[in-house]
Amino acid sequence: MLESLTLTNFKAFSRHRIGLAPFTLLTGLNSSGKSSVLQSLALLRQSYESGDLTPVGDTEAGLLLNGELVQLGTGQDVRYEFYDEHGPHIGLDVQGDGASARWSATYEQEADHLKLLEEESQAPRDAASLAALLPTLFGTGFQYLKADRISPQVSYPRSHHAVSSRGFLGPEGEHTVNYLRAHQDDEVTSEQLRIKDAASSSLLDQTRAWMQKLCPGVSLDASGIVGTDTVRLSYTFGSGASRSNAYRPTNVGFGLTYVLPIVVACLSSKPGSLILLENPEAHLHPQGQTWMAYLAGAAAAGGAQIVMETHSDHVLNGLRLEVKKGRLQAEATAVHYFRRSGQTSEVVSPVIASDGTLSEWPAGFFDEWENSLDQLLD
Ligand SMILES: Nc1ncnc2c1ncn2[C@@H]1O[C@H](COP(=O)(O)OP(=O)(O)O)[C@@H](O)[C@H]1O
Ligand SMILES: [Mg+2]
Known part of the structure; x- marks a missing residue:
């Protein structure tokens, strides 16, 4: 530390x-x-x-x-x-x-x-x-996420080097969707970070569970777009018979996509990780801002170090x-x-x-x- x-x-x-x-x-x-x-x-x-x-x-x-x-x-x-x-x-x-x-x-x-x-x-x-x-x-x-992060887009870049060799989400979180696609089955090892009633302890299910605390009923997926060097993020709402179609990030509120790099940075952190966060509360409703401290606090309790400007x-x-x-x-x-x-x-x-x-x-x-x-x- x-x-x-x-x-x-x-x-x-x-x-x-x-x-x-x-x-x-x-x-x-x-x-x-x-x-x-x-x-x-x-x-x-x-x-x-x-x-x-x-x-x-x-x-x-x-x-x-x-x-x-x-x-x-x-x-x-x-x-x-x-x-x-x-x-x-x-x-x-x-x-x-x-x-x-x-x-x-x-x-x-x-x-x-x-x-x-x-x-x-x-x-x-x-x-x-x-x-x-x-x-x-x-x-x-190491992660450094600036105040100015990725906005909702139809597709995101796919960099093998960033997400596999370096495990880096990018200063604007631009590699987050590809990271989530590539590492979705990784285990969230920290007890403090794991939400117990999530479908599993995988990074994808835990990301969904944390995002649901911010926006009840939301779910998300990250997948490659065949034949291109890009990846796609999609959101669904509700469950069972009332489950929605998969929506593009551009058709879903700004805050969800804006906060995703921070959720993934915290959930993929390990003891000894250093996460620098600039204004992570941007575009979040007041309750979501309190939730941000809960998330980053859980990462810190799990052994990561957080330095946050807010x-x-x-x-x-x-x-x-x-x-x-x-x-x-x-x-x-x-x-x-x-x-x-x-x-x-x-x-x-x-x-x-x-x-x-x-x-x-x-x-x-x-x-x-x-x-x-x-x-x-x-
Ligand atoms: N070379 C410099 N010498 C003296 N002060 C500087 C210099 N560069 C920036 N500053 C001061 O640093 C401040 C900006 O710091 P910054 O860390 O961006 O602020 P914050 O994140 O708190 O908004 C400004 O007050 C500016 O006047
Ligand atoms: Mg500043």
């Missing part, structure tokens, strides 16, 4: 250490630095996968700013503009899995590969050693309920509230107690209900 991340001169952060738990919630106003935290982890993962962190031959090691997971621009975009007290370099420090590593990169205004400083970085330069040192970040089971008080309350109900330990949670302070971002971290209460309630932290009610009752 990753225990902390320290960002130095990275985007909105001068220097900040962010503690990570099995289920970490990042929240706060717009443009307060939440996505930057997810991006820093995705940047390391992307630079590892491309070989930039561990180059062979004469190539220089560095951070790859633009790739499959994130497109951050150039040095000028990622270095904290008002750098000063912590020197001119960009630093990413990760602690976890009983180890720690540091990457310190030089600044070059127009470069999209920022060279690592040998003398300031502390991390193995070969891929196998790096994966062995920090398996949570560099091992199998604007949803229902997700926050859902997480508090998971703790209160005893499904997730209070110590397995971390909540960080981001806000701008002058030219940098600062973070307040209320602690969830075992009864679900929060240690503090900073101004602006999910207080809109109360603010509006005060004015309505005035």
